Amino acid sequence: MARTDATVLGAGIVGTSIALQLAKRGMSVALIDRGPIGEETSYGNSGAIEGSTTYPPAFPSSLTALMRVAFKQASDANYHVSFLPQVAPWLLKFRAASRADRILETARLNRPLFARAIPEHETLALESGAARYIRKNGWIKLYRSAQGFAALQPELNLAREFGLPFEVLDPEGARVLEPSLNPVFKHAVFWPNVVSLSNPLAVTRAYAARFSALGGVTLKGDARSLHRSGHGWRVDTEQGPLDTSEAIVALGPWAPDLLEPLGIKLPFGFKRGYHRHYKTESSAPLSRPVIDVAAGYLITPMEQGIRLTTGAEFAARDAAPTPVQFDRLMPRLNELYRLGERADDKTWLGARPCFPDSRPVIGRAPGQKGLWLAVGHAHWGLTLGPVTGRLLGEMMAGELPFCDPTPYAAERFL
Numbered sequence: 001m002a003r004t005d006a007t008v009l010g011a012g013i014v015g016t017s018i019a020l021q022l023a024k025r026g027m028s029v030a031l032i033d034r035g036p037i038g039e040e041t042s043y044g045n046s047g048a049i050e051g052s053t054t055y056p057p058a059f060p061s062s063l064t065a066l067m068r069v070a071f072k073q074a075s076d077a078n079y080h081v082s083f084l085p086q087v088a089p090w091l092l093k094f095r096a097a098s099r100a101d102r103i104l105e106t107a108r109l110n111r112p113l114f115a116r117a118i119p120e121h122e123t124l125a126l127e128s129g130a131a132r133y134i135r136k137n138g139w140i141k142l143y144r145s146a147q148g149f150a151a152l153q154p155e156l157n158l159a160r161e162f163g164l165p166f167e168v169l170d171p172e173g174a175r176v177l178e179p180s181l182n183p184v185f186k187h188a189v190f191w192p193n194v195v196s197l198s199n200p201l202a203v204t205r206a207y208a209a210r211f212s213a214l215g216g217v218t219l220k221g222d223a224r225s226l227h228r229s230g231h232g233w234r235v236d237t238e239q240g241p242l243d244t245s246e247a248i249v250a251l252g253p254w255a256p257d258l259l260e261p262l263g264i265k266l267p268f269g270f271k272r273g274y275h276r277h278y279k280t281e282s283s284a285p286l287s288r289p290v291i292d293v294a295a296g297y298l299i300t301p302m303e304q305g306i307r308l309t310t311g312a313e314f315a316a317r318d319a320a321p322t323p324v325q326f327d328r329l330m331p332r333l334n335e336l337y338r339l340g341e342r343a344d345d346k347t348w349l350g351a352r353p354c355f356p357d358s359r360p361v362i363g364r365a366p367g368q369k370g371l372w373l374a375v376g377h378a379h380w381g382l383t384l385g386p387v388t389g390r391l392l393g394e395m396m397a398g399e400l401p402f403c404d405p406t407p408y409a410a411e412r413f414l
């Protein structure tokens, strides 16, 4: 019978970063996944490490915007009609958390995590030999209407207060940075402190390799086999049962599959998202992520080509893919930027696990001694993986946490 101090369940960027942070603190650690490391949500994302993010995405604030979503004309959001009764309570909570005062509160409460996101990644990337995947040239957000840009002002004011650098550009200014963008937008904001990855999967794999080099053990197994054993926990792996004093749930969108049978019901919602890759036209290079805000998509250069990612789709986590947002956004994308041919033949689908208040849960699991949670990272799991690992590592090791963990406690939902 094998035994560890800590066992991390889920080897995405969040779980892998936690395992690495715990191993760095001298604990014996196992990292368990049912599949290969980093190949789920942590692979398919847009690759942005959003050090400058303040406001979370919000429920549509105007009736026009809501109607566009309702009548399935919006490219930034889609939904399955059959899923509406199930998701309605979550949407109501999300709408309540989207009030101006609540959004501001969320931005302030999440700030300590975002402020440390890039340095924590940089430290792990340097140690893991993954620095070559990190691009430090910011991202650009485009606004097609004066109204859309005006709505941004409170967010810019908060960025000023936080000391976050940004540059408001006209189309020509934006084209100095990205000459292949057509000037179909009115305003742009360049955020130089955003970092992006050319290969998110390679980064998670590199962090996992560093974890192994420090003596960490990676095993295959089903996290749902976790159960009480003596004073700790036991989980079944392909290499046999493993006993552990502390278990950490980092299962991304699959966290409820383990937590609900244990009686831990958290208000998870899932914003599904898709990606496709395109070849880069030699006459249209792109050097950083670009977001077309109103149309709700992002394009970014990756090793596989240009990755195009979509906004939110509200549907059951495991429902069949319905990538209709591509049909809605392609006309707008085609007028902005010249994509090459498709570089893949499959559309990737993933799910962002989101709480209505857009804050993750990082800390102890209520009512379950020795169980810890690192879940609900929403749009920012790639950004926040390493800093989540640091915070949880400090809490578990009894060190002084670098920030107050109370805003991320699961108890806020009880």
Ligand SMILES: Cc1cc2nc3c(=O)[nH]c(=O)nc-3n(C[C@H](O)[C@H](O)[C@H](O)COP(=O)(O)OP(=O)(O)OC[C@H]3O[C@@H](n4cnc5c(N)ncnc54)[C@H](O)[C@@H]3O)c2cc1C
Pocket (backbone or CB within 6 Å): 009, 010, 011, 012, 013, 014, 015, 016, 032, 033, 034, 035, 036, 037, 038, 039, 040, 041, 042, 043, 044, 045, 046, 047, 048, 049, 050, 221, 222, 223, 224, 250, 251, 252, 253, 254, 257, 271, 272, 273, 274, 275, 309, 310, 350, 351, 352, 353, 375, 377, 378, 379, 380, 381, 382, 383, 384
């Ligand atoms: C389209 C899209 C774009 C995004 N863009 C960005 C971005 O630019 N920046 C950013 O910061 N974030 C982004 N995100 C969000 C980010 O990708 C996620 O928040 C992050 O990857 C979550 O990491 P994770 O480790 O929690 O989950 P995952 O990467 O999903 O890892 C969970 C792991 O748990 C394993 N698992 C599940 N069930 C079991 C089980 N029963 N037993 C064992 N193992 C199990 C899975 O195999 C998986 O490896 C995006 C998400 C999407 C969908």
